Amino acid sequence: MDEWIDYYDSTHTIYVSKLHRDRHFAVIARDIAGYIASPDAVVLDYACGEALSAGRVADACGLLYLAEPAPGVRGRLIARFAPNTKIRVRSLEDVKKMAENSVDLVVMNSVAQYMTPDELDAAFATIKRILKPSGRFVLGDILRPEVGMFKDVLALLRFAAKNGFFKDALVGLVSTALSDYRELRTRVGLQRYSEQEIADKLARFGFSASRAPHNIGHNPWRMTFVARPALAAT
Numbered sequence: 001m002d003e004w005i006d007y008y009d010s011t012h013t014i015y016v017s018k019l020h021r022d023r024h025f026a027v028i029a030r031d032i033a034g035y036i037a038s039p040d041a042v043v044l045d046y047a048c049g050e051a052l053s054a055g056r057v058a059d060a061c062g063l064l065y066l067a068e069p070a071p072g073v074r075g076r077l078i079a080r081f082a083p084n085t086k087i088r089v090r091s092l093e094d095v096k097k098m099a100e101n102s103v104d105l106v107v108m109n110s111v112a113q114y115m116t117p118d119e120l121d122a123a124f125a126t127i128k129r130i131l132k133p134s135g136r137f138v139l140g141d142i143l144r145p146e147v148g149m150f151k152d153v154l155a156l157l158r159f160a161a162k163n164g165f166f167k168d169a170l171v172g173l174v175s176t177a178l179s180d181y182r183e184l185r186t187r188v189g190l191q192r193y194s195e196q197e198i199a200d201k202l203a204r205f206g207f208s209a210s211r212a213p214h215n216i217g218h219n220p221w222r223m224t225f226v227a228r229p230a231l232a233a234t
Contacts, residue, residue, distance in 0.1 A: 001069070001114050001115045001116065001119050003188055004114040004188070005069050005070045006070075008049065008070050008073060009070035009071065009072040009073055015172075016160070016165060016168045016169050016171065016172025016173075016175075017165050017168040017172070019163065019164065019165045019168070020160065020163075020165050020168065020169065020172070021050075021052070022052060022053075023159070023163045023165075024217070024218070025049075025050065025051065025052035025053045026052075026053045026056075027217055027218055028053070028109060028216060028217050029051075029053035029054060029055075029056040029057050030053075030056065031140075031214075031216040031217065032045065032057050032107050032109070032138075032216065033056055033057050033059075033060040035105055035107065035136065035138050035226075036057070036060045036061045036105060037104070037105070037136075038061075038062075038104065039060065039061065039062060040061070040062040041061040041062055041063075041104040041105055042061070042062060042063045042065075042102065042103050042104050042105075043057065043061045043063070043064045043065065043103070043104065043105045043106075043107070044064075044065040044067060044095070044098075044103045044105070044106045044107070044127075044130070045057070045064065045065065045066050045067065045107050045109075046067050046092075046095065046106055046107065046108040046111065046123065046127065047067060047068060047069055047092065047108065047111040048066045048067060048068050048077070049068065049073065049110075050073060050076065050077070051066050051068075051077060052080075054066055054077075054081060054087060055081070055084060055087070058081075058084055058086040058087050059086075061086070061104075061105075062086070063086055063088070064086055064087050064088070065087075065088050065089075065090055065095075065098075065103075066081070066087060066088070066089045066090070067089075067090045067091065067092055067094065067095045068089065068090075068091070068092075069091065069092045071091075074089055074091060077089045095126060095130070096126050098130045099130070100129055100130060101130070101131070101132045101133065102130055102132070103130050103131055103132060103135060104131075104132055104134070104135045104136075105135060105136050105137075105138065106127045106130070106131055106135070106136075106137045106138070107137075107138045107140065107216075108123065108127070108137070108138070108139050108140070109138075109139075109140035109141050109216045109217065109224075110140065110141035110216075110217065111123075111141075112139065112141075112142055112191060112193070113141075113142070113143045113190040113191050113192070114190065114191070115191065116191070117191065120191070120201070121201070121204075121205070124201070124202065124205040124207075125205055128205045128206050128207065128229065131229065133229050133231065135228070135229070136226055136227065136228055137202075137207060137226075137227040137228070138212075138216070138224065138225070138226055138227075139198065139202075139209075139224065139225045139227065140215060140216035140217065140222075140224040140225075141215060141216055141217055141219065141222045141223075141224065142192075142193055142198060142222055142223040142224070142225065143190055143191070143192040143193070143222055144192060144193070144194065144195075144221065144222065144223060145192045145193070145194055147221045147222075151219075151221040152219065152221075153173060155218055155219040155220065155221060156169055156173070156218075157169055157170075158218070159218040195211055195223060198223070198225055199225070202225070202227050203230070206229055206230050206231075207227035207228065207229065207230060208227065208228055208229075208230045209225045209226065209227035209228075210225065210226060211223055211224070211225055212224040212225065212226050
C-alpha cells in the first residue's frame with residue numbers, strides 16, 4: 001500500500017476537475033451518512049482520503065474519526081476540519097490504539113484495492129476489535145475480477161455527464177492514460193475480489209456480511225458489503 005499512499009500524497013491528477021473532485025466526495029459523504037443509524041453514533045472513516053464533504057457525515061453522527069495514512073493529506077484534513085468539534089483526524093497507527101468496542105460504524109471505501117491481502121487482513125482484525133458488538137462495518141467500492149477498466153471509464157463518463165464535467169472527463173482520461181497513475185496501476189496492480197471471497201475473508205475475522213444493493217459512490221460495477229460481528233448478526 002505504501003506506493004499508493006505516496007501517490008495520493010503527491011500532486012496527482014486522479015480528478016479531472018475541481019467539480020469532479022467536489023462531486024465525488026459529496027456523493028460518498030451522502031452514501032456514508034445513509035449508513036449512520038443514530039445521531040449519537042461514533043463513526044470511523046478508515047483511509048478516508050481528502051474527505052472534502054466529511055462535515056455532512058459529522059452532521060449525521062455524534063463523533064467522526066477520519067483516519068488517513070498519507071501524512072500530507074492528514075495535515076490538510078486537520079487544517080480543514082479544525083473548527084468542527086465533531087471531527088477528529090487520526091493516523092492508521094492511532095486507529096490500532098483505539099479502545100475495544102468503541103465505534104458504532106466503520107466505513108472503508110475504495111481502499112481494499114490498494115492493500116495487499118495481508119494488509120487487508122490486518123485492517124479487518126483492527127476493525128473487528130474496535131467495533132461495538134452491535135456495530136456495522138461497511139466495506140465499499142470493491143473491484144470484481146471479471147470487471148475491467150472499461151467499466152471504470154464508463155462509470156466516470158456517466159457520472160461526468162450527470163454532473164456537468166463531461167468534456168473535462170474526456171480530456172482527463174487521456175491525461176490519466178499518460179500519467180503516473182496508469183503506470184502505477186499497471187506495475188503494482190489493484191486487488192480484486194469476488195463476492196464470495198469477500199464474504200469468506202470477513203467471516204474469518206468474525207463478521208457476517210452481505211452485499212449491499214448499491215455501491216458507495218458512482219460506480220455501479222463495484223461492490224459494497226455490510227458486515228456485522230457474527231454473534232450480533234445471529
